[in-house]
Amino acid sequence: MVAGSGMYALAVEGVDAAIAAGAGYADARVVIRQQERVAAQNGEVESLVHATDAGVSVRALVGSSWGFAATSELTEPDAARAGADATATARASARVGGPGLRLEDVPVVEDSYTTPHREAPFTVPLDEKVRVVTEATRTMAAVEGVAIATAQIMLWDTEKWFVSSQGHRIHQRILEAGAGMDATAVDAHETQRRSYPQAFGHVETGGYEVVRGLDLVAHAQRVGEEAVQLLTAPPCPSGEMDLILESSQLALQIHESVGHAIELDRILGWEAAFAGTSFLDLERLGSLQYGSELMNITADATIPGALGTFAYDDEGTPAQRVPIVEEGVWVGALTGRDTAHLAGLPPGGMVRADGFNRIPMVRMTNVGILPGDSSLDEIIADTRHGVLMETNRSWSIDDKRLNFQFGCEVGWEIVDGTRRRMVKNPTYTGITPTFWSSLDRLAGEDEWQAWGVPNCGKGQPMQVGHTGHPATPARFRGVRIGVNGGEGRG
Amino acid sequence: MTSDTSAAATERLVGLEELADHVVAILAGHGDGVEGNVLTVHHRHGLTRFANSSVHQHVREDSTEVMLTVAVDGRTATASTTRVDHDSLRALVDGAVASARLQPVDPLWPGATPPEPVTAAGNLDPGTAAADPDERVGVVAAFIDADDALDAAGYVDTELIEAAFASTAGQRASGATTRATLDGIHQTATSAGSAHQTSVRIADLDGAAAGRRAADRARRSEEFVDVEPGRFEVILGPEAVSTLLTFLGVYGFNAKSHHEGGSFAELGAAQFDPSITILEDPTDPRSVGLPFDAEGTPRRRNVLVADGVTRSLAHDRRTAARTGVASTGNAVPGGSSMGPVPTRIVMPPGEASVDDMVARVRYGLLVTQFHYVRVLDPKTLVATGLTRNGTFLIRDGAVAQAVGNLRFTQSFVDALAPEAVLGVGDDDRYADGEFGAGVVICPSLHLAGWNFTGGAQG
Structure with a gap:
């Protein structure tokens, strides 16, 4: 067991061992992550989980391949063993090696950062958290027709010490907090769900004040009632018409059809066999028309409180704001030091890992759209026939991030500038640039709200990433709406 | 296998048993009314990832985790840690007990797991447990070299899981398992073809054969046409069938979902075609996985669907107690929210070869794999997703040509309904699926209809 001040020493031990074994570059992370999840169902505590995962990992570069070794043993001999293993593993890859990898230069810094917060999440008494989720679910479940009401509070406190063979010494403490709830109504034929504030909950960087700000209990009655109303709502109309997305659904649309598509490792083929590649070709960077002139996207890891906000990524590159789409034209990508060098782009500080035992990889930071000059009310008033869709229910997109289909929890048919009625099972489909x-x-x-997505899967072994997506309500013209498969679904 | 490897594995298992007993002892020290389950797991995982026909990531993890569920007079809490020194373990137990004391009574707590013999030890291959990076790279090289004019990507991994369980009620169990997987694609400029192999033994992985299969699919898909979406007769390859079965398991055979009204399953009803049988079978000699679940319950053979009739659900101790049946050994770590999930799904083979099934199709599609499948309605299991890595048009009993990827929107229950299944293949094997390797053993299926709702261009 090593005290906090000894964590740098462990990381140094790992880096030195990797370099001594022959790596051209090495870095190490010591990570101690605490997670707490308090969940309730129908007024009863469903689970109360506290998890700590801690360990040291070393990443070593030999030729064209990264080697990575992680251990949960926080001792100097184990850290050194991980360093030597990382180099040996990278060297074994030489049998099927490619062109040598080089790292783009970044500032070598010694620094420390803690997420700004008002209430450290684990200092808030557990019974207070339990009261929030049980009361919220009790209220939703009391609505006649609600079969299942769930709510959860999710909290993370992650400390990491990063050391590189180039001289980085960075300590960060990242705090993340969030909550969410949903009500499910069931009849003989189907289930309908409403969630708040978005599907799977909403998470920000910050302390417990994030949870307080969401005020689950105040929204519980409405959420329960809307779930029941959906059972008897008419089905979403089908055809090509105007589509209005509220901001959390637009956030997911950005995540899937922009955020993943601009990951440089995907563009370079590194994820081809699993998550897929990208329709984007680097030769068209700077000229490809991604969308309309209203489309301005940035990857900005400096937005206060957003889930993809930090001071340095897991390669020691400073957090920054990077233009991705300007007035509809594709101008930027998500990069790490190695992929940036391959593509001739600046390193964007967008490489992160899910815990001590996963290799850092290109990850979205806060990939979001800059606001326009309208409002949801104005957009509705300006729409002759369309559907307003709220809160994601399903998402699917092809392996080039082109062909997508999303389902939402609830739709509102818009006729002549007013909300005419609630509709159920709303879906829409399209091709990304179109x-x-x-x-x-x-x-x-x-x-404009910076939504947090706490469940982004990528990589092998699978890593779950936390990403942010600023978005506002938006309208899209002539979208194919109401795809239902023709059976078993109204 | 080497004797050194066996000795090391045995020594670690003993260590995990002692660790679990140690945590139970700390728990017992909290006095009357305190009970609990302890699971200790050692995980060694090596994964060699390749893309653009070269290895680009190569990772190894060695970690030990302790997972604890405590109950104090029926008030429960769960905690876990990778820090296994004495002080950390005491802090783990003390923290969990203190948390539990603050909670209301958990009405579904079934009590700590009582003694029940776990007779199997798990399928462990010492050679896989000790696999080094060079062995994995060797399989990768054979896959790539099968057609070095194409662009290869994928992974080879080896995994060793050793675990011990102890409860304050006296249950003790330990076991170990290994898994080795090769999953890869070969790509042309316009197409991709895939191949997958999973086994208890790395020696079973045949990189060259898998590489040839993937390359053949890719080359046959290089020139393709787009077909208009619509309802097609289909032959689904094992990877596509695996995805169907995984979703049936997670959403339908999950007893928690069933209890909450979110499952299609009606026990005793003929919901599927008579040719369909689905079971969980940890006794299958091909099966990877531990011989007991996260609650220390022995995994057992459980027939979920027999000849088209839904017979059983997957249970953990919570759902079993609620229903008045025995747990089927399907508890997953931290699973009180998710409920019990089948993780050893087997669909027995039929007698038709894929060629036989193709010969019976006048106009239809042969689908290798699905991609990014998501459920639109859990109860009817209407889901959407896309085809990937080889989709072919069948005309007049022969594979005519490759087609572009298609989007589907389809109820998985309806797809396997009575009279909807026209053939069950003889090609059962471990197949990759939406939730990864080592979960489903299944054959190809010939189905009467599948709703494709969009082409590559919408």
């Missing part, structure tokens, strides 16, 4: 080119109205800063 869809984004149909963007013609975008709400303004007042409705």
Whole structure:
């Protein structure tokens, strides 16, 4: 067992062992991550989980391949063994090696950072958290017709010490907090669900004040009632018409059809066999029309409170704001030091790992759209026939990030500028650049929100990433809406 | 296998048993009314990842984790840690007990797991447990070299899981398992073809054969046409069938979902075609996985669907107690929210070869694999996703040509309904699926209809 001040020493031990074994570059991370999840169902505590995972990992570069070794044993001999293993593993890859990898230069810094927060999440009494989730679910479950009501509070406190063979010494403490709830109504034929504030909950960087700000209990009655109303709501109309997305669904649309597509490791083919590649070709960087002129996307790891905010990524590169799409034209990508060098791009500080035992990889930071000058009310008033869709229910996109289909929890048919009625099982489908080119109205800063997605899967072994997606309500013209498969679904 | 390897594995298992007993002892020290389950797991995983026909990531993990569920007068809490020194373990137990004391009574807590013999030890291959990076790279090289004019990507991994369980009620269990997987694609400029192999033994992985299969699919898909979406007769390869079965398991045969009204399953009803049988079978000699679940319950053979009739669900001790049956050994770590999940799904083979099934199709599609499948309605299991890595048009009993990828929106229950299954293949094997390797053993299926709702261009 090593005290906090000894963590740098462990990391140094790992890096030195990797370099001594022949690596051209090495870095090490000591990570101690605590997670707490308090969940309730129908007024009863469903699970109360506290997890700690801690360990040291070393990443070593030999020729064209990274070697990576992780151990949960926090001792100097084990850290050194991980360093030597990382280099040996990288060297074994030489039998099927490729062109040598080089790292783009970044500032070598010694620094420390803690997420700004008001209430450290684990200092809040557990019974207070339990009261929130049980009361919220009790309220939702009391609505006649609600079969299942769940709520959860999710908290993370992650400390990491990063050391590189180039001289980095960076300590960060990242705090993340969030909550969410949903009500499910069931009849003989189907289930309908409503969630708040978005599907799978919403998470930000910060302390317990994030959870307080969501005020689950205040929204519980409405969420329960809407779930029941959906059972008897008419089905979403089918056809090509205007689509209005509220901001959390637009956030997921950005995540899937922009965020993953601009990951440089995908573009370079590194994820081809699993998650897929990208329709984007680096030769068209700077000229490809991604969407309409209203489309301005940035990857900005400096937005206060957003889930993809930090001071340095897991390669020691400073957090920054990078333009991705400007007035509809593709201009930037998500990069790490190695992929940036291959593509001739600046390193964007976008490489992160899920815990001590996963290799850092290109990850979204806060990939979001800049606000427009309209409002949701104005957009609705300006729409003759369309559907407003809220809260994601399903998401699917092909392996080039082109062909997507999303389902939402609830739709509102818009006729002649007013919400005519609630509709159920709303879905829409499209092709990424065509869809984004149909963007013609975008709400303004007042409705701009940095949504947090805490469940982004990528990589092998699978890593779960935390990403942020600022978004506002938006309208898209002539979208194919209401795809139902023709059976078993109204 | 080497004797050194066996000795090391045995020594570690003893260590895990002692660790579990140690945590139970700390728990017992908290006095009357305190009970619990302890699971200790050592995980060694090596994964060699390749892309653009070269290895680019190569990782190894060695970790030990302690997972604890405690109950204090029926009030429960769960905690876990990778820090296994005495002080950390005491802090783990003390923290969990203190948390539990603050909670209301958990009405579904079934009590600590009582003694029940676990007779199997798990399928362990010492050679796989000790596999080094060079062995994995060797399999990768054979896959790539099968057609070095194409662009190869994928992974080879080896995994060793050793675990011990102890409860305050007296249950003790330990075991170990290994898994080795090769999953890869070969790509042309316009197409990709895949191959997958999973076994208890790395020696079973045949990189050259898998590489040839993937390359053949890729080359046959190089020139393709787009077909108009619609309802097609289909032959689904094992990877596509595996995805169906995984979703049936997670959403339908999960007893928690069933209890909450979110499952299609009706026990005793003929919900599937008579040619369909689905079971969990940890006794299958091909099966990877531990011989007991996260609650220390022995995994057992469980027939979920017999000749088209839904017969059983997957249970953990919570759902079993609620239903008045025995647990089927399907508890997963931290699974009180998710509920019990089948992780050893087997669909027995039929007698038809894929060629036989193709010969019976006048106009239809042969689908290798699905991609990014998501459920639109859990109860009817309407899901959407895309085809990937080889989709072919069948015309007049022969594979005519490759087609572009298609999007589907389809109820998985309806797809296997009575009279909807026209053939069950004889090609059962471990197949990759939406939730990864080592979960489903299944054959190809010939189905009467599948709703494709979009082409590559929408």
